[in-house]
Amino acid sequence: MTLNETVSTRKSIGFLSFGHWTPHPESGTRSASDVLHQSIDLAQAAEEVGADGAYFRVHHFARQLASPFPLLAAVGARTKRIEIGTGVIDMRYENPMYFVEDAGAADLISDGRLQLGVSRGSPEQVIDGWKYFGYQAADDDPDGAEAARQKTLLVLQLLEGQGFAQPNPGPMFPNPPGLLRLEPHSEGLRQRIWWGAGSDATAVWAAEHGMNMMTSTLKWDESGEPLHVQQATQIRKFREEWAKHDWGFEPRVSVSRSIFALTNDMDRRYFLGSGERSDSFGYIDESTRAVFGRSYAAEPDELIAQLRQDEAIAEADSLLLTVPNQLGVEYNTHVIEAILTHVAPALGWR
Template identity: 80%
Template sequence: MKKIGFLSFGHWTPHPQSATQSARDVLHQSIDLAQAAEDLGADGAYFRVHHFARQLASPFPLLAAAGAKTSRIELGTGVIDLRYENPFYFVEDAGAADLISDGRLQLGVSRGSPEQVIDGWRHFGYTSADDDPSGANAARQKAELILQLLEGEGFAEPNPRPMFPNPPGLLRLEPHSEGLRERMWWGAGSDATAVWAAEHGMNLMSSTLKDHESNEPFHVQQAKQLRAFRDAWDSDRWGFEPRTSVSRSIFAITNDTDRRYFVGGDTDDQIGKIDANTTAIFGRSYADEPEALIEQLRHDEAIAEADTLLLTVPNQLGVDYNAHVIESILTHVAPALGWR
């Protein structure tokens, strides 16, 4: 059995053929798609976060709204770039959104990917050390602080003459949502960062690209990354069993519209530079008739290794079509692979 959700980048563009012409469109349709996915029996609605782009950016208003409109489906991010975040505001906003959803948030965080502008987090008022131009160390330090704050322990000295009565002792951030600490995920791009996530008690989120660390196919490298994470996990220390997720572009071709959109695409891994110092491998997409698709997916070692699969969806094609994409996988593919 496997949890299956969708991952939306939340693209929008004022183009006649786009179903998301504006930010308003994509926000409302993201909520609608979460509702549709829940009705179809999917397990998760996850959203990417990009700044300075015509895509979804600030996640917590969206997660709170989707939480108020749904009752069962997990609501998550993949991922929030911590270079842009204030840990204290993050914990307050996350606590409120999690309480609105009755404890259904699954928050993926990380350093994030290369952004639309140079050092965009600096425009938000954040800096990093000169020896850390990527902001990676700053993102990890913020993650550690967020995890500490989510524990819910008091740390702030109360005012002796407060406006409202205080509980005894040091004060914590409010609202506090019990259990959110165990629903934090780290988006790892390498084997080493996957181990780091395990050492800090976070679940592992692995996407369709990672550092190219061997000459093996992407799915093999990714499966090794997931196993390295589990080998490094200390259940006695953290008190819960971790989860792992992978994301894939998977399309079951069941009608002529599917064929027009997806047949003939690239079905091989790609290798390229994501910055001057990092060579990455990008995982293939899957698009075929259900029977052939099932056979192809049987050989994807990373999907087999993970307990959660996130289907990247072409959100600009609209809610109805994306609901069809999700339903096709749940109906025609998942049962044959033992995911359902």
């Protein structure tokens, strides 16, 4: 299959909001209340203009979105079609039991539209923040990565819906027969868990355990090549590993990108000259070298030509557009609609 043939396939297109808020006069989200209400409003507006997904980043100890499930449930109650997800939940902070109960309730409220991205998470605002939540990691797991993976595997097991808890012989309410499971159980949610893979190895690990795959605007640098080339390799390794197993469903893969079609004077004022021509490389901690993806900002015809060369977008079935949420619901709806209207059809994504 050639690159152009791969590009000319329909893609699920959603937005990814980091949910920033800043108590500054020029910010459209000056409080946590602002960003939560506007996140719901943006999901509704994105659904109305034809987007496929509303995804939210999770950051603790920051002026950003943090606890995902109340927001996901509210979005689910106010929308009808759009997928609702995260990108990603840092599993180091999570109690798997509460996670499964909250996820099951939010998924049922949305009638089965939840798409939950989970992972070890990104660099934090504080040192070892999950420890303040009452969690510890083993001595040989200083950054909690293995703890996050083990919690995720337990979540996957619990989402299968099998009973595991011994019932009380004198309960307040009658129990169904046999061992008890967590409730509410949402059938099918197990197949809608995504692992945020920062490396080739974690992409393979996701396939080994039957999770969909998310790859972001940065990745561990494993070859010195541009981000989109490294991510395309990562996606192919994920699919090669998936083919070795029988998970009973087809996997999905998403990539995140900052993409802005310049269609009016406001777009040009905000983003003209902001698109980078190449990726950057640097360290996200003392030992981890990463490649940071470029952003795209250009007139539609030029933007289409640039995006044709992005091998990772070509390989993926889902694209998440990072949005500047502090610019408000109306403008961000325009940003999303501009891609759907002026860019996606020319690339075969619509």
